[in-house]
């Protein structure tokens with residue numbers, strides 16, 4: 001079994017995709033076609049957000065947002081040290097300095113205490129990442145941003161559909177940035193993304209920047225880029241969006257089974273299971289355990305040898321990446337998570353047999369170590 005297998009999920013809807021694609025092939029409007037606008041409206045309704053824009057990827061959603069906020073050389077952008085590269089890479093690409101805050105051990109999200117310690121007069125924005133599908137402490141970040149006159153950006157690449165106190169991820173900040181990379185809960189057939197905002201001025205700027213900063217056509221108001229969404233992607237995402245809550249429901253059922261069946265290993269101090277924080281609904285884009293006693297890599301090999309896909313998100317925190325050597329700092333929790341975290345298959349179409357084989361293999365691994373967890 002792979003860490004993620006999309007064949008069943010996409011197979012179920014194949015007929016609908018082909019019917020829609022065939023319509024688009026016949027009318028031939030392949031970029032920013034009517035399906036993109038329809039997708040933007042559907043997502044705006046789903047999120048209860050005023051404005052949305054379909055873009056070319058989650059990375060470009062972040063880049064476009066920072067560009068619209070005029071963030072550049074001399075500015076600092078605070079973000080977690082434990083996340084996918086592009087959260088910080090986008091700030092660096094614009095000449096700004098990413099400043100890494102450590103994360104919490106329990107929810108893998110940015111630490112408010114470390115954010116407070118690292119805010120400086122140069123800070124222009126905080127990027128909060130809802131890692132693995134759980135919303136970070138947006139209320140605390142908002143308070144910090146308002147107090148310090150800085151922008152808040154949510155990186156929702158892994159959290160489409162996640163809520164905090166009943167509010168959708170992406171709708172707390174000035175701008176929410178989404179990815180529809182195939183492995184996300186709402187995954188396309190390639191790259192695409194979306195930004196959402198309630199701020200009309202930012203929306204208008206992002207709309208112009210999305211197409212080379214031009215308005216009207218061939219008259220360039222800003223230096224923008226090609227951040228446009230393909231019609232085919234939007235068409236298939238429109239179809240899949242109607243199934244998203246069901247996908248999240250199945251991921252939740254799978255996660256709950258792991259939580260129930262693996263708790264004895266946690267009680268024995270061998271692993272730590274992921275926690276859902278008060279007020280949060282988790283979308284389980286990843287089910288990530290922490291493996292103690294320096295055994296993570298051994299467990300990973302053990303599972304791989306038995307045909308069970310698993311992955312390390314992420315093996316090296318951003319403060320230790322070669323390209324960020326000049327921003328090097330110490331982030332003890334991020335570094336610990338990089339040594340201990342292991343993500344297990346949790347995708348919606350896993351069968352009970354799949355799940356029980358993962359659970360049995362993990363238990364066998366630890367019983368083989370002759371520890372007294374039984």
Ligand SMILES: Cc1ncc(COP(=O)(O)O)c(C=O)c1O
Nearest residue numbers: 057058059084155157179180181
């Ligand atoms: C936390 C996070 N941010 C941003 C991105 C970037 O999204 P994309 O791959 O669509 O550019 C990803 C995707 O892997 C991600 O996991």
